[in-house]
Amino acid sequence: MERCRLVFSGSGGQGVITAAIILAEAAVLYENLMAVQSQVYGPAARGGATRTDVIISESNINYPKVIQPNVLVCLTQEAYNKFYPIIRPGGLLITDNRFVKIQRKVDAQQKELPMYRRVMESIGKPIVFNICMLGAVVGLTKLVKPESIMEVLKERIPQGFLKMNREALDLGLQMAESITN
């Protein structure tokens, strides 16, 4: 496996940091990989775009910050406007098609997904938007197995909320599959 550098971005409350931690834990606990996960909070965090970085690798990771992500997820227009220039050429850019209008062509595979809309239609709870996003990321990148994500969720989430999270993860996985097939 090549080293994968991911940046998830959005606004506070969309759960991008939680999604990043879940992905890092899944990689380390269930896939025998190494992971580093970090966030920088600066003036931009006060009402601006939140960014969280994850690096997943088979070998030791020394520098924990991502310079050019292979995978960039933007869940708000502000996050997209701020971060689209950093994507690694040929990388994967995933945006939510309700919150982000793509304005420029970048050298990346651009995937505009109806994640928020599908979560609201099928589950009706915006709180699992981030888990749907994680499903799409895992489906498109095959970084970790969906079951590894579920194992982490089982540890972190009260029993009564697991079904809803499974549904959100599956929505994201289905979206990824319908694009790649």
Next chain:
Amino acid sequence: MERCRLVFSGSGGQGVITAAIILAEAAVLYENLMAVQSQVYGPAARGGATRTDVIISESNINYPKVIQPNVLVCLTQEAYNKFYPIIRPGGLLITDNRFVKIQRKVDAQQKELPMYRRVMESIGKPIVFNICMLGAVVGLTKLVKPESIMEVLKERIPQGFLKMNREALDLGLQMAESITN
């Protein structure tokens, strides 16, 4: 304010990562500071000691990993055994006196606090152990105001759990005060 580098360590499930994120958010959102928060997951994370790093500063932070923390918190013996050598000379070492037996004298102010015991006696819920720890850290370092921590908790925690978190934070603050006076 001088730049402060903190490492919180313990085992999975003790909530050290959550505590670090809450502290970083409090610093940035309510105290006009910059913060970086990160965790490295490696083989040690699989059943070993969890470590999370926070840097808080008035100016930009370039390198997000902590080499020598000014403040080191260890909530398990394994975390203490692994991380005590990295403390900055003259720094602050906070351990829980139920889980950690201090075996060596290090060049640091060593505070062995009955955090877990007091949380269980007064509140009876181990889930707020990390918030009590955060109260002790804030009380001893004055890095941010307790009210800034509470503002973050209000954003993150369902209404019904706020009182319990306030109590845990206050327990930590009281422990810090009883030591410093």
